[in-house]
Amino acid sequence: MTTKVWAYSESSGPASEVAAAAKKIADSCGGESVCLELDELRTQVGGCHSKLLLRSEGRLGDSVETAGAAIGEAAASSVPDLILVAATRRGREVGSMLSVKLGRPCIGESFNLRLDGSSLKGDRSVYAGRVVATVSCELPAVAVVKLGAYEPSVEDGVQVVEERVGLPKARVITTGTSKKDAAKVDLRTAKVIVSGGRGFKRREDLDLLVKLAGALGGTIGCSRPLSSDLGWLGEEYHIGLTGVNVHPNLYLAVGISGQLQHVAGIKDSRVIAAINSDKDAPIFQASDYGVVGDLYQVIPAMLRLISGQA
Amino acid sequence: MKVAVCVKQAVDETDLRVDPSGAPMVSAASTKVSVFDKNAVEEALRLKAKAGGEVVVFCLGPPEARKTIKEVLAMGADRAVHVVGDAGSVDSMSTSYLLAKAIRRWGPFDAVLCAEGSSDTYSGQVPPMLSEWLSLPFLGYAKRVEIGASTVTAELSLEDRVETVEAPIPFLASVVSEINEPRYPTLIQIMQASKKQVEEVPAVDLAGGELPRATSVTSLTALSMDRKRIIFSGPPEEAAKKLLDALRGEGVIQK
Numbered sequence: 001m002t003t004k005v006w007a008y009s010e011s012s013g014p015a016s017e018v019a020a021a022a023k024k025i026a027d028s029c030g031g032e033s034v035c036l037e038l039d040e041l042r043t044q045v046g047g048c049h050s051k052l053l054l055r056s057e058g059r060l061g062d063s064v065e066t067a068g069a070a071i072g073e074a075a076a077s078s079v080p081d082l083i084l085v086a087a088t089r090r091g092r093e094v095g096s097m098l099s100v101k102l103g104r105p106c107i108g109e110s111f112n113l114r115l116d117g118s119s120l121k122g123d124r125s126v127y128a129g130r131v132v133a134t135v136s137c138e139l140p141a142v143a144v145v146k147l148g149a150y151e152p153s154v155e156d157g158v159q160v161v162e163e164r165v166g167l168p169k170a171r172v173i174t175t176g177t178s179k180k181d182a183a184k185v186d187l188r189t190a191k192v193i194v195s196g197g198r199g200f201k202r203r204e205d206l207d208l209l210v211k212l213a214g215a216l217g218g219t220i221g222c223s224r225p226l227s228s229d230l231g232w233l234g235e236e237y238h239i240g241l242t243g244v245n246v247h248p249n250l251y252l253a254v255g256i257s258g259q260l261q262h263v264a265g266i267k268d269s270r271v272i273a274a275i276n277s278d279k280d281a282p283i284f285q286a287s288d289y290g291v292v293g294d295l296y297q298v299i300p301a302m303l304r305l306i307s308g309q310a
Numbered sequence: 311m312k313v314a315v316c317v318k319q320a321v322d323e324t325d326l327r328v329d330p331s332g333a334p335m336v337s338a339a340s341t342k343v344s345v346f347d348k349n350a351v352e353e354a355l356r357l358k359a360k361a362g363g364e365v366v367v368f369c370l371g372p373p374e375a376r377k378t379i380k381e382v383l384a385m386g387a388d389r390a391v392h393v394v395g396d397a398g399s400v401d402s403m404s405t406s407y408l409l410a411k412a413i414r415r416w417g418p419f420d421a422v423l424c425a426e427g428s429s430d431t432y433s434g435q436v437p438p439m440l441s442e443w444l445s446l447p448f449l450g451y452a453k454r455v456e457i458g459a460s461t462v463t464a465e466l467s468l469e470d471r472v473e474t475v476e477a478p479i480p481f482l483a484s485v486v487s488e489i490n491e492p493r494y495p496t497l498i499q500i501m502q503a504s505k506k507q508v509e510e511v512p513a514v515d516l517a518g519g520e521l522p523r524a525t526s527v528t529s530l531t532a533l534s535m536d537r538k539r540i541i542f543s544g545p546p547e548e549a550a551k552k553l554l555d556a557l558r559g560e561g562v563i564q565k
Contacts, residue, residue: 011469064438064448064450065447065448088468088469089434089450089451089467089468089469090450090468092433092434092435092438093434093438093448093450094438095435096402096434096435096436096437096438096439096442097438097439097441097442097448099403099435099439100403100406100439100442100443100522101442103522103523104523105401105403105523105524105525106402106403106435106525107525108402108431108433108434108435109432109433121528124433125533126430126431126432126530127321127323127326127334127336127430127431128323128429128430129533130323130326130334130532130533131326131334131336131530131531131532131533132530132531132533133527133529133530133531134527134528134529134530134531135525135526135527135528136525136526136528137523137524137525137526138523144433144435171447171477171478172447172448172449172475172476172477173475173476173477174473174474174475175463175474175475175476176473176474177471177472177473177474178471178472178474179470179471180469180470180471180472191562192562192563216563217563217564224487227488228487228488229491235453235467235486235488236469236470241429241432242346242426242427242432242486242487244469249561249562250557250560250562250563260323260324261429263535267533267535270560270562271557271560271562272537273553273556273557275553279541279543284539284541285535285537285539286535286537287537287538287539288537288538288539288540288556288560289538289540289541289542289553289556289557290539290540290541290542291541291542291543291549291550291552291553292541292542292543292549293543293546293549294546297546298546298549298550300546301546301547301549301550301551302550302553302554304547305547305550305551305554306554
């Protein structure tokens, strides 16, 4: 029997990442990878051997409830050995629901997924990123795949199979949607991130952060206190365990103490640098380069040096 | 309004030591209430303040998890159900299955609240799995929850947008930490907490047979933070120059 691996994400970028994961696993055992689409085909999504388009008399992909039920129905008849779902907030929900619906084990937040005979193995980071756990389960299974763990690849011209499924009844109804500031902030793909924390005394002072990010060709982010407790920046700027996980070339933490929950979200950065007035701040333990100093003096000095005025 | 709220006693990741072979010493680490759970308890208390009723805490964990239960009872929850079992040896699937069994036995509830994830393993699976076991409408990553006469309205915080949704009561919601500021119990509340009712049920009795198919952890490896840890101090201008030179040397900035 050929091993069948399905890949799904409601979001286009993560969909191609998880498709690449599915293809890699399928290729390792001469299996078949299938990219799942709900309602319509997305041209920017691909990377599997084929596509399976699920349709019904109404929209399926807009809610967790209908997406989960539709994929569950299709999987109950086709019985893929493995279903991969990208770990967006919605994806975690769809993957978890599918595992209960189909009575399958589910590995969460996984990367480095591989087959070992009839079992699936995957790694995941636990305890605020301090430990990597290798988790295994028997196939058929579900895995929620960590964002950024696989390089997306899109191939055109794959075979598309269309399948009709019933329209599940949705109990949760969406009555409105408002966009976050996310269009301006693409922290997941940013090459340089300059991030601020409690060391900033007033909201207006974040102007320094914006200027430094601009001078270094980067984008701004923040630790949890600034977005959650103080509300100086939107939640979409929050970098850390419960916020965005980033992997830029340079992560510069300014006035951030470096709690484990924050470090968990930045540990995949290539170079980490920090500016903090407290020489014992834990962020220095997680950094390649650190400046012990007052950000109100260090940032202006950096700006002068960059503009050549110093 | 009867509200169930699920809490977990989590490993305190700041207390995690590594043995000489590089293996993390998980069982030697101290434990604490999974910090995000306090937001779920706070929200449950707010729902009760508006609509009356009671807040019942559900916790799966070893006997020592009584500490966590007491802590959230002190916040104002009315009573608790302690499913006694080793939470460390079961995965999200089994945890959600056992919690669902307990919630059904002590229910029905109008609302079931959870945090978005736990501070130690953070995979966000238990709440949606629980909603499946309990066949409840699921509101994930809620940053606002408002109760109406027969419906609930919530704002769900997703990566790029906030969705406003409506669902019938009863429902299950997972809340993000932005939703509220958890209260600190007073000394009197802490003292009163030990008088509140905690019913214990062994996990094996509750499961009544086999647990669902689950995952198992085959190895744990401590991650070493291999960073250079080069510190520049001295006058700001001088330190700033050294930092910029170092970053240019790494090729991560052009200017």
